[in-house]
Amino acid sequence: MSTTFTISAATKQDIMELDKLVNSAYRGDSSRAGWTTEADLLDGIRITAAGLNDILNKPGATILKATDQAGALAGCVYLEQQPDAMYLGMLTVNPQLQNSGIGKQLMYAGEDLAKKGGIYKMRMTVISVRDTLIAWYQRHGYHPTGEKQPFPNDPKFGLPKQQLEFIVMEKELNR
Template structure:
């Protein structure tokens, strides 16, 4: 059971810990303990301290961190890309997955979107990450039919096969009067 949980904006002082968290969840040996690993699809690192620093310099972006019992266990990147709020780099430590941290980060992201009067949250997911696509679908995201090429930039990793992203979106106006209970939506 996680105690003393807090979700708050991350700052530049968090960069080393965020870098370690994100890379441990997506690439390398430690990522194999969780279900979010991309190590079978991509070599190299998922992010770097320099890339994170650039995120903090973007005035349209916010990086939220999830801390419990003094440990950084999750994060999510939000960027205002009118007309949608873009959500990316949703990360949960491989050792803390299945504790509802991802759902909590998503709920805060949705509340931020609503507070900023966005009606849609957009994400991109590697098209062959079927289990991850299904996780987002259970949270109300739907594929738009749009695809985006995987960047030809080693800062994002070296693909082990051809990769592309699908664009998924969630309309928030449908959920204004909805409470989320686990994977079930209950109308109020």
């Protein structure tokens, strides 16, 4: 794909577009157009506008967005500074644009942001049965730590269709 994308920090004016993008990429029939769908694992929504607002108000947290030349939202990633790492989550690409390198660009932009802040470790949680996604992260230097976390029992994160848990993955960044 030859389209150039600009990566910048999201603002509160982006919340409605981000809400639509994230939910369309992870849940429901629209998500099936891409390979990152969670529609077979979870019903309900992935995030709410209120949840996105909370993220944008949280100290040490940001959402980076990727937009095309016309300003259309193509993807996003959530980053949160932790005491010993930068948490990376909600890496999202419009299902119609997946496999075009946007996700990789957003992931690398998050890693660059961490290094600029003096943080040299990335951390994320991935649903343990998402083998294809886990393999994608492993190809980009992330590895399972062996730590597991329960999937939240809260409808604002979705309604599991089966028992789910997270694995924790990390990547050491070059200084």
